[in-house]
Amino acid sequence: MGGRALDATGAQTLDDLAGLLRALRRRHARQLGGGELTYRELAARTGWSHTAIAEYLTGKTLPPTDRLDDLARLLGATPAEQGALATARDRIDESRRRAARAPDRLAPRQLPADVARLAGRDDELARLDKLATAPTAVVVAAISGTAGVGKTALAVHWAHRVAERFDDGQLYVNLRGFDPGGQALSAATALRGFLDALAVPAARVPAELDAQAALYRSVLAGRRILIVLDNARDAEQVRPLLPGAPGTLVLVTSRNQLTSLVSLDGAHPLPLGLLTRQAANDLLTNRLGAQRVAAEPEAAEAIITACARLPLALSIAAARAQQSGFPLATLAGELGTAGQRFGVLDAGDAVGEVRAVFSWSYTSLTAPAAGLFRLLGLHPGPDITVPAAASLAGLTAAAARRLLTELTRANLLTEYRPGRFTAHDLLRAYATELADDTDPESDRRAATTRLLDHYTDTAHAADELLRPNADPVDHLRAAPVAGVLSDRPTTHAEALAWLTAEHPVLLAVLRQAAGAGFDVHVWRLGRALDTFLDRQGHWHDRVESCRAALLAAERLGDGVAQAVAHRFLAGAHTVVGHYADAHDHLERALALYVLGGDTEGEARTHQNLAALWDRQGEPRKALAHSMRTLTLARAAGHDRAQADALNAVGWCHAQLGEHSSALAYCEQALQLLQQLGDHAGEAATWDSLGFAHHHLGQYDQAVHCYERTLELTRDLGDRWGEADTLSRLGDTRAALGDPTSARADWQLALDILTALNHPDAAAVRAKLVLP
Template sequence: MTIFRVSGTLLFHRASNPRSTTLSAHATRGGRSLLCWEAEVSNEPQGFSGTAKNVVQATSISGGVHFHHNGFDAPVPHQLPTSIKHFTNRETILAGLNSLLDEPADGSTPTSLVVGSGGVGKTSLATYWAHRVRERFPDGDLYVDLHGYHDTRRVPPDDSLESILCALGVPGDRVPTDTDAKAAMYRSLLHGRRMLILLDNAATAEQVRPLLPDSPTCLVLVTSRNRLPSLLTREGAIQMALDVLPPEHAAELLRSTVGADRIDAEPEAASELARRCGYLPLALRIAGERLVSSPHLRISELVAEVAEERLDAFSTEDEFGSIRAVFASSYRALPPEAATLFRLLSLPESPDISVPAAAALAGLTSTRTRRLLETLVGAHLLDEHQPRRFRFHDLISTFAAECAEADATADERDAAVRRLLSWYLHAMISASWKVAPEFTRIELDHPEPIGDVPEFTDRATALHWYDDERQNLLAAIRLASARDERVFAVQLPVELFAFLLTRRRVTDWLETHRIGLTAARARGDHLAEAWLLTSVAIAHRTCGDYESSLSDLERAVQLWQRFGPEWAQAWALRDLGAVYHQLGRHTEADEALETAQAMHVALGDEWGEATALSALALTECHIDQFDEALMHLERAIEIRRSQGDRRNEGTCLSHIGMVLGEMGRTDEAVERIEQALEIHHEVEFAYGAALSHERLADLFDRNGQADRAREHRRIAAELYDDLGVPHSLSA
């Protein structure tokens, strides 16, 4: 060791070049330590020369200055994992990462956070991009798998720093024992160097933060299943989210893995396999590897296996690499309350769920439930696909159902389902009163309401709530049937009537009422059975199945006469008269309709009276009693307007237009039907609009206006198709 005794100014050179010698300087005065310093200097003869940014000056030093060589040269690390061979549809994310290279540094370390669910391809994407740009970082690249989602393998910052320092050439006996000291040495060694750091599988910001080099010449890429929001707010990280692949790109990934010949030989099976994989890259790769390793296995055979075995079909030799293991590690990392909600969310088997519905399911407040939902979204176990609406990806839903079966008792599952069904029931009752306040309803003994039952300000808001929840309500009715919750299996279809009458989704109508009727008969609930029969008869009549409608109504009339109120008997009779009319049994139609109308008048039921008059007018028009038909329709529309019933006012106008058209008063007919169309659009009554367009087409055909007739017929056909209503119109 060479010892220098100096007095005055001493310059220390700090070099970022890894091909350098590390020197330490120690100055004393009067036996007291004044300065300790370590610096790397070039091995060239002019080692102490340099610019202002890499020279440190110490003045007025008197004492011993010691210089010594540390005995090691820092290597240039290249630690990136092997890049994947097959890669597809991540151009937007790659472009975003590329933009980090082009942006001028602001003094902080450019950091990108790639987030997404387990198996979505975060590591693959990060590794692929890092290999593409590694030449931009001549001082090397570092890789640390933080194993953030493995209970026993999670890497703490202290261990990560130690492995990094070793990779940078620091001898083991020179690595500090304290975590903060390790982080300080790490930042010192990377300062001024151009290095790429990939931190994979981070679970928390605390795992990442000590590994940020705080040097604008470095770039850090982090992957995580969590959103790690504090990295965004405190460190200024840029977040990029990965989702499952679109169907066409999932097929492309299978093609590149399996080979074009096999995919082209079974294109439909390949599409179904991609769907069964939930378009998740990891599942697609496992399926592809299975096909590659089994050249005689048909894709359709693998599809059948996946359909039967579900997640078992995606097992691998690597205990941590299967789909179930990947999801399980994310599930185990959840706080207990969030894990409970995760399990319960699988029970409805519905397309999505709102915050209030989830709160009822969990038995919690909406505020608390919202926070737990955010936790699940942050862990990428749930997707907020619309504001305040949440859903699972397919395979995660399957895994959540497994967790519910394994980790929740049967009583817990049953109680959660009842809470949810009760919430949907009372929410639907609340909405139906806004949609059809004029309806008379049968009395049902409803279960107690659960949670925050929504209140609706107007008809449109209530209808749009139904539109948002329609598929979930269907799922709830199926769930009630599957779990033998007969009260809900009856009452949910009964309370659905106002929405079915307005929206006319006939397939929904038929399915829900089959379930409701089965449950009502099993419970011996004659009133509910009579209601459901009278209701479903409208669906059969809408579909042109008049014989089924007739059978429903004949049974309903018997039940109402034995068990029901008089207004309900009148309802069934007037609908029976409408069916007789469609079957050409006009005498029976007149008799039934006149009887029903008289009953409504005697009861003071103007809404029922107007409905009976409208049906009677259609029968009268068919037998050329046009004046009587118009008289009855004018009385009906008067009642509709007095009650503010815009939907049925529009229907009356359309009927009047049809009668005027039969009378040859074409211009008046078109005017009335066009007025009806305006109302149909205003109240969003698509079935009424379809019927009015069909009537206009008939009118224009008679007048030789073929082009106008064709356009109205096309619109009517499209509306019927959307509703699922059978028709014979050519679009």
């Protein structure tokens, strides 16, 4: 827990509490005369997840009060030790309360834009107002109703009305429970998004869903937050996202009634029916003006009937009336004709009835706009930009923008953020039906290829900016097909901004490509996302994308692609602490490289193994693999791999306390890297040299090395590398007896790491609170 969830003092106390629990576990083992109970054994005796137990004992999260007491008793804590545990918990709770009150922390404000006017929902708004006056427990309101009836509009409008009552913020997520593509958002993904919004460092987010939910509930404790869970599929999708303490109010919207959420979780049901005829008339009046509606009351009534009193359909009809300027009688006649055409498809439900409204609005579009609307059904969502739409349709950006504007004016799309367009699930499903019925499969396949090429090519361009001077993995790379509009960023900042904005879309595109058999795109896109997902702390998404890339490579039967995918999946597993899995994938990669006679790949895999052992605190094993890398790189004549290996060998020596040897190897690496013009490798090596000089007491030389590292990392746009070096530079300045400069360096490092939401921020923050 970090950020608002826990300040530096609380983080230290959490570590102390975990240390006490581990000490109890060791003493318990000695008393029984056997080994320590494993996480799984503890889980079996408590009924909790073994991952949750691991998180408690490593200080990543805090057990609820009853679990802490149970665990203490199970491990044989004395009354005095139980008191110490209770005191530690009190300190952590107070730390969280202090952090929550900190004025420099922004509360999340995630609500979508409010609707201008909401017609006919006064009774429902009053019921929600009444629920909000009962803060003694977690309040959950389950708004249910048919598609297009205005559930989201009601929830968002009311949330905006009462937002100021929830001064700790508002959380919103579209769970996409009824997404036409079947890609409902998982509870784990939603939880990680909420924890990120609540400033919890990704390193403290557990791997398993129940442990994530426990952490989420702990973070929300003592806060007044409004949570909107939109478009839920069922109660199982919602339940992990419910808080556990009073002070929060949750709005859930769903096409289903969520009966078990009402019966088991105490949710208040709020069924939303069709608008009354008066409310429907009010909606048209709000959009078209009282004079126009009053002048043609019969036509207005016919439009209301054709729209089945659904707000979505009425909004589309009103948009058509506004754009055309035709008499309402003319529009009502058009709707009647459309209704006769679709009568055989009408099953009597409201959604079936408004198909005619969709058809009527669709047929009023220009042919190019209608074509783009159909193709939008091929996009996996949740939103699309102008360049992506242009690629999908094979158009210029200007042409795509004009067509998107036309669709927005027709209420078939919504520009919910500048430059980002989305559509209601019903309209997306209708667009998909139209595409299936109208466009040949070859045309749809070609459009999908252009779309995937757009995202894959742009992601590769962005990735190259995030890791400049790194060896690109060009295997299976191909130029985009004709008609693709690349949205290529030109700077590190642009690359990071594009990947951040497109993050949920890219994951959806990856899944779409895997499901449709575009295995080359899956492999390339999974590879291109690796650096971004790693640096931004989206490590669970990284595991998913790397695993998808590996499966695609296996389907392709491509040994080189499989070896690369094994290596990158190993890196993803390493970061989340799945060391056994990481070792397994690296061994598989190594076998493939050896089988293929790829000495360079073999060398890189040994370097990955070295990094894995270094992370596990085994520098001597890391050194053995680094030396093997060096031997292979020299034999292959690969200068860059050799330079990287020299630096890695030097770093391992430094970790073993052999700092003179470290200097010798790193100086060789530096000379070779400068000859190659590899500024990224040079920056890493200057950093290693600084570390060795510092531990030899050669502080002036260390400062010089770190300052050179800073110059290079700043030129490269490597924000994390800059912060990491600033932290070490601060240590050296402190050792030189210059605490003022040291604190300035640490503060700069903390500012960067906080902006990156990087877990290393906690360690730097601790330096700043020390006397």
